[in-house]
Amino acid sequence: MLDLLDVRSGYGETQVLHGLSLAARPGRVLAVLGRNGAGKSTTLKTIMGLLPCRGGEIRLDGVPIAKRPFDVARDGIAYVPETRDIFPSLTVRENLELAARRFAAKGAGSWTLERVLELFPRLGERMDNGGTQLSGGEQQMLAIARALLMNPRLLILDEPTEGLAPIIVKLIHDKLQELKRAGLTMVVVEQNFGFATSLADDVAVVSKGQVVWTGSASEIRADVEAQHRWLGV
Amino acid sequence: MTHDAGFWVLQALNALQLSMLLFLLSVGLTVIFGLMHFVNLAHGALYALGAYVAASVAGAWGGFWVGLIVAPIAVAAMGVVLYGGLIRRMRRSGPMAQVLVTFGLIFALLDLTRIIWGDVALASDVPALLEGQVRLLGVDYPAYRLFVIGLGLAVLAVLAFVLGRTQIGAMIRAGVDNDAMAACLGIDVERLFFVVFCVGCALAGLAGAVAAPLLSVTPDMGLQILIPVLIVIVIGGLGSLKGAIAGALIYGVVQTFGAVLAPQLSSVLIYALLALVLVTRPTGLFPAKG
Numbered sequence A: 001m002l003d004l005l006d007v008r009s010g011y012g013e014t015q016v017l018h019g020l021s022l023a024a025r026p027g028r029v030l031a032v033l034g035r036n037g038a039g040k041s042t043t044l045k046t047i048m049g050l051l052p053c054r055g056g057e058i059r060l061d062g063v064p065i066a067k068r069p070f071d072v073a074r075d076g077i078a079y080v081p082e083t084r085d086i087f088p089s090l091t092v093r094e095n096l097e098l099a100a101r102r103f104a105a106k107g108a109g110s111w112t113l114e115r116v117l118e119l120f121p122r123l124g125e126r127m128d129n130g131g132t133q134l135s136g137g138e139q140q141m142l143a144i145a146r147a148l149l150m151n152p153r154l155l156i157l158d159e160p161t162e163g164l165a166p167i168i169v170k171l172i173h174d175k176l177q178e179l180k181r182a183g184l185t186m187v188v189v190e191q192n193f194g195f196a197t198s199l200a201d202d203v204a205v206v207s208k209g210q211v212v213w214t215g216s217a218s219e220i221r222a223d224v225e226a227q228h229r230w231l232g233v
Numbered sequence B: 001m002t003h004d005a006g007f008w009v010l011q012a013l014n015a016l017q018l019s020m021l022l023f024l025l026s027v028g029l030t031v032i033f034g035l036m037h038f039v040n041l042a043h044g045a046l047y048a049l050g051a052y053v054a055a056s057v058a059g060a061w062g063g064f065w066v067g068l069i070v071a072p073i074a075v076a077a078m079g080v081v082l083y084g085g086l087i088r089r090m091r092r093s094g095p096m097a098q099v100l101v102t103f104g105l106i107f108a109l110l111d112l113t114r115i116i117w118g119d120v121a122l123a124s125d126v127p128a129l130l131e132g133q134v135r136l137l138g139v140d141y142p143a144y145r146l147f148v149i150g151l152g153l154a155v156l157a158v159l160a161f162v163l164g165r166t167q168i169g170a171m172i173r174a175g176v177d178n179d180a181m182a183a184c185l186g187i188d189v190e191r192l193f194f195v196v197f198c199v200g201c202a203l204a205g206l207a208g209a210v211a212a213p214l215l216s217v218t219p220d221m222g223l224q225i226l227i228p229v230l231i232v233i234v235i236g237g238l239g240s241l242k243g244a245i246a247g248a249l250i251y252g253v254v255q256t257f258g259a260v261l262a263p264q265l266s267s268v269l270i271y272a273l274l275a276l277v278l279v280t281r282p283t284g285l286f287p288a289k290g
């Protein structure tokens, strides 16, 4: 579904991705692992068009992906950034409607406001709160709910469990598992090895801007040597 | 005279009238800046253009009311030209380049008005309907100035509704908060910016049209208003409607009462206040980004 081929990207003069290649396959969850500063977030930003792809190619369903973020979004990729990026001037409801109205549900099985509130009932109680009055966990739920309302074909998440209490991590895990069972394709960047490998089908390990290991989640769980070498687990 | 209630009412109304004029000018500029971090110093020149268009239309054809409608449209059209020709290309350049180019644009527009209208002050009449005085809270106050206050409040109400309660308002607020994330939700922030830019230009034109009968219309009126508008924006805080109205009210009150109560201090008062705000609240009173 999504293919990165020899991608080069970075910030200004600094190049961060040095020919990174990976593939997300339809209906599957790909976990992207790697140490701090490996280039995981940079990879997702490049996919979204937030950073220009300076070399190589990114393909969505076989065709080159759009360059501007709003076109990428309209082509069906929803993004949950590491910083969640809830709009502080908007209420929870407005944060959700912003996504919902532009990607109005097209058929059965698509996401509506009611359905995301069933998924995250907590948000229903906070609808008229300002976006930043939420706890970290609630902000993460809102960021995921907002992404789902875009009715994406591909959901990409940057460290969805970062800084959250174990009980919330468990909840997010269950919800993402539910989405996976419903057939949603996902790319999840994670530092939490257990979380990532129990959710994902496939794993790509990034180090210094390149993919250094690929395989299935069960393979990396069994490969203590790779874990040690690339992740310091 | 300062013990007379009428004096205070009169000066308060004068302050409010000045504030409303400054509000019409500041609000477009501040939201444009908040949304796209774009500095448009030529905003004042667009105000002057609006005044000229309004005064000419009023003199030649339909009178004040036609001018009041034509000026914002003409200035918005100028905004479209500026956007397509210049500003769109400058989006990626840094603030210094934007300041220099839009500062240069002030003089280009100033000379354009000189070429078209000549270097003389243009007078414009108060419309017949608003001639004379109205008795209000024990004072006689010019009806036209009350109209300016009312128009400012009406624009404030409309903008507050659009920004606070509508989908496009939520999109603008989201864009001001975080334009990258707004784009990731499928919002064409650039087109949103264009719309806001044109509305800002139209409001500058409207401000020029209502100012025309109050002041003499001269080519450099845009340059004269620029500093007060920038002070309003800096005091109020960048990017927010609340900041624009708060800054405009503060400026109007300090300027008006300063001029009558402490004339020898009045020119420094507002700068002292500006310095105070910058020291205590460097981002202004109500910045869009907390």
Ligand SMILES: Nc1ncnc2c1ncn2[C@@H]1O[C@H](COP(=O)(O)OP(=O)(O)OP(=O)(O)O)[C@@H](O)[C@H]1O
Residues within 6 Å of the ligand: A011, A014, A016, A034, A035, A036, A037, A038, A039, A040, A041, A042, A043, A082, A191
């Ligand atoms: N805005 C930026 N400007 C310049 N360099 C940056 C910027 N953001 C990140 N970098 C650099 O790019 C490299 C990769 O950063 P990136 O955020 O992609 O890492 P990451 O794998 O997501 O790490 P983490 O697990 O800590 O989130 C790092 O060396 C970082 O210092």
Ligand SMILES: [Mg+2]
Residues within 6 Å of the ligand: A040, A041, A042, A082, A158
């Ligand atoms: Mg990261």
